[in-house]
Amino acid sequence: MRLQFNLEYRTGFGEHVALNFLDENGRLDRHTMQSLDGLHWQVEMKCLKDSGTYMDYYYSVMRGEKEMRHEWLVEPHRLELAAVKGAYYIVNDHWLDMPEDSYMYSSAFTDCVMARKRQLSTKTEYDHTIRLKVRAPQLRNGERLALVGSADYLGCWNCAKALPMAEHECHEWVVSLDADRLPERTEYKFVILPLDRKQALTVIWENCENRILEKPELVQGQVMVYELPQAWFSIPMWKGAGTVIPVFSLRSEGSFGVGDFGDLKMMVDWCAKTHQSILQILPINDTVMSRTWQDSYPYNAISIYALHPQYMDLRQLPKIKDEALNRKYEEIRQELNALPQIDYERMSEAKMAYLQIIFEQERAGLKRRASYKQFFEANREWLEPYARFCYYRDKFGTAVFSTWPEKLPKPEQKVLDFWYFVQYNLDKQMHDVHAHARKQRVILKGDIPIGISRDGVEAWVEPRYFNLNGQAGAPPDAFCEDGQNWGFPTYNWEEMFKDGCSWWVRRFRKMAEYFDAYRIDHVLGFFRIWEIPVPEKSGLYGQFQPALPMTREEVEAYGIPFVEDLFLEDHKRKNMWHPRINATKLGAFEELSEGEQWQFWRLYDDYFYRRNNQFWYNEAMKKLPRLTEATRMLVCAEDLGMVPDCVAWVMNDLRILSLEIQTMPKEYGVRFGHLQRNPYRSVCTFSTHDMPTLRQWWDEDEERAQEYYETVLHMDGEAPHPLPGKLAKEVLSRHLLSPSMLCLMSFQDWIAIDEKLRLPDQNAERINIPANPRHYWRYRMHLNIEQLLNADDFNHEVMLLIQQGNRSTTSAAACIPSWLDA
Structure with a gap:
């Protein structure tokens, strides 16, 4: 079989185009293309693959042996060898840069809210074949693409006779045409039809002039492949609503004094019930260093991979066989779960003791399980050093590895096996939450902290990647007049670039096992970080690194x-x-x-705002493209603080969603942001975990609240205090009506609309106070999720607000096709 690839792309002097194939093992097969004019490129080759398979490939521009640039890699070109008689494929491609709607190709859409069953084309036995490929990312649940045109073969513009197409990769639809049944010139269009062919025929026509197909001259067994410009339909851009809450803040009837992964699964159900399409949580990695409440800070993890043992849902583990012990821990569970806030130390001690009992009870058969073996082999690169770290941390009573003996004793295998057991079960439970969220069409959104602990596994085993004599923080801002010192080591980017930022790629790919979207904490750190030298404590001693002094x-x-x-x-x-x-x-x-x-x-x-702009732009573009292309997750960023102009340039180039907070506008000299000016590629919210809740904000500065009441809400008279539920509802409603793709509200702000249901003490709802480095992260919902699911009046109000903001999903049960139930 012969293959010919044709591409029109203008290169610079001394450059040429290469065609790159990736095999199943990730090995690169590169072919140099030829051109006479530096615009039209061609390469021909023989193919030994059997008919019916496919190839994924991309183009790059080379200068000698150096790759200067390449196409968008999230979704490369795909060539199916679907023609049984096909002996010679001529492929006509165009260069694929990152599209404006690249977010639609994220797993948040392709595998969650707009998931459809994708399949390769049916094999055909035409003597002469024309094959059309087109991308159509606007299709929604229950829709398919079809081809209709002027020829009898294409239905004579009758959509009931339109040719069905196959979605052979995300949003790319293909169809094989028998060239012998086509006239010399055919007009055609793509149309959207119902996925269920039994439904009444509703048609959405492509919004463009008729496309033209001129039949080429083909010989026996020849297949002409055309990659066409994207189809576009007059469909409103997708918008979603959701909730932000830490896992530790969840509460159910059966949790153990802290939220767990079982509770998270139930919270997904609440989101689906109220037509929300996204659930965002805080970091869930292990933070255990001292076994005190100071470990409650979720942004100081000892591992970027290991999940926190506190999130284990004990209900999913085997029951303790000793009935006396079982009753004892049930009493402890009920006592801890009744507390208004987390008692971190008692909870942690009790859960870890419980896990030890279950481990001793079940360990004999653990290593024989196929799922355990698979987990261990897939994760052993980080799992083994993590388990050793935990062993030495507990043996020496500290996670500060610089104080451990120079010659470390050999760890006890039984202790290592315990930590493998804990992570195996946590991983299994979190994968289950992710699968459940996808089935409910709720995007699960994670959080990637900007820093790592200087007393954690990564700093212990991979110190070359970090500047351990520097401390990351933030300059003075509205949260803290003296700036912040987070204590994290800064990154040694020069060392990271040597292996293509593999440390970051591994980190993001592990996250993609659990999430379909993520928040980059303090994205400005990828441009420059506020670095404070050791041993200084105050953020006022910091300076931006790198920068042009x-x-x-x-x-x-x-x-x-x-x-x-x-x-x-x-x-x-x-x-x-x-x-x-x-x-x-x-x-x-x-x-x-x-x-x-x-x-x-x-x-x-x-x-601070101009001198380094281009320099910081270049720094970010060396880092962020590698990371955003590492997975298909939807990329969102926290871009608050001293934001230079280059941040917006990079986020626009990479299609990263910004964070828009009305009370922290990015427009100079503006007190409150104009919600209708929010960019579409943004996340809109009123408060974050680092801020006071809506109710707290309203009452902490009455003069500011009065101005908001008059100038934003356009209300007359004196602003009422405390904040009435009706007014909270008005604030949320305006945010939901904004142009932002995502409108995410904290759980506390959602429940503020219901005066009967919300927590009477608004100050007990605060999650974090950034100005206090020793803040205790212990907020929990005051009602359990079972009560929340049954709060019909409140749920109806939430659903109504979301519908009025044009952000509603259809009910979960109605929108899930049968193949997803299987």
Whole structure:
């Protein structure tokens, strides 16, 4: 079988195009294409593959042996060898850059809210074949693509006789045509029809001029393949609504003093019941260091892979056979579960003791299970060092591995097996939650923290990837006047680039096993990080790294005398300087003349918002494309703080969803953001886990609330306090009507609309206070999920708000095709 590939793409001087095939083992097979004009490229080859299989491939631009750029890799080209008599395939492609609607190709859509059964084409036995391929990502649940046209063969524009097409990869539809049944010239269009052929025929026509097919001259066994421009239909852009809540905050009748993965599964059901399409949680990785309440901070994990043992749903494990012990732990469970907030230490101690009992009871047959063997082999690269770390942490009473003995004793195998057992069951339960969420068409959204613990597994076994003498944090902001010091080591990106950022790719791919969307915590850290040198504590001693520091001469060129108190010396380069973030509040600034102060403000503004723009853009574009292409998850980012212009450039280039908070507008000089100006590719919310809830925000500053009441809600008179449920409903309604693709509300803000159901003490709803580095993360829902599922009046109000915002899903049962039930 012969294959010919044709591509029209303009290259630069000294460049050529290559065709790249990837085999099942990830090996690259590269073929150089030829061109006479630097625009039209062609390559021909022989193929030994059997008819009926397919090939995935992509194009790249090369300069010598170096790849300069390549196509979008999330969904490459696919060629099916579906023609039984096909002996010579001529493929006419076009270069695929990342499309504007790349989010539609994320697993959040293709495997969840718009999941359809995809299959390869039926084999055909035509003597002469024309094969059409087109991408149509707008199709919704219960819809299919078909081809209709002017020829009798294409139904004479009668959609009841349209040719069905096959979706052979996500959103790409194909059809094989018998060229002998086509006239020399055919007009045609693509149409959307009901997936269920028994339904009444409702048709959505492609919104464009008729397409034209000129029949080529074909010889026996020849297959002409045309990759066509995307089909576009007049369908409103998809919008969804959802809830944000940490797993530890969930409460059910059967949980053990903290939310668990069983509770998370039930929370998915509540989202589906109220027509929500997304459920976002906080990080769920193991944070156990000291076995005290300080381990409650979910953004300081000891492993980027291991799940936190506290999230084990004990109900899914075998029952304790000793009845006395079983009764004892049931009493403890009921006592802990009745507490208004988490008692982290008692809960953790009791759950770990319970897991030890079950492990001893069940360990004999554990290693014989096929599922256990499969889990162990697939995860042993991180699982074995994690288990060893846990062994030494407990043996020496600390996770600070720098204090462990230089010569470590051999771990006890039984202890290692315990940690394997714990992670095996956690992994199994979380996979089950993910599968359940997909079946309910609820996108499960995870959270990737910007940092890793300096006292964790990764810093222990892979220290080359981190700058352990630096601490990541944040400059002063609305949350903390002195800035923040998170204590995480900063990343050694030079070392990470040496192996193609494989550390990050592995991390993201593990996340993709559990989630279909994720939030990049502090995305600005991929442009530059606020680095505080060890052993400084205050965030005021930080400086952006990497950045372009200034020389004394550059400073003086602004007409300012170089005053060392106003600057920090670069951490890595002597006699290079950064303006102090709090320079304008220092006495040295007050001693400058009025003109010098004005010039310093000019320097300060230029340094933090303009000087590094292109430099930081280039830094981010070396990192983020590798990570966003590593999985099919929908990418969202927390882009708050001192946001330079380049952040928006990168997020637009990579189609990353921004975070839009009305009370923290990105528009300079604006008190409250205009919701209708939100970009479509964004996540809209009122509050995050680092902020006061809607009810708290409303009452903590009455002057600010009054201005919001008058200028945003357009209400007259005095703003009522505390916040009435009716007014909370108005705030949520306006957010749901915004153009943002996703509108996600914290559970506390959802329930604020119901004065009978919400927690009387609004201050008990706060999750985190960033200004307090020793904050205890212990908030729990005050009602259980069973009560929530039965709160018909409240659920009806939530569903109505979502419907009015044009964000409603159809009911879960109605939209799931039979093949998903199997």
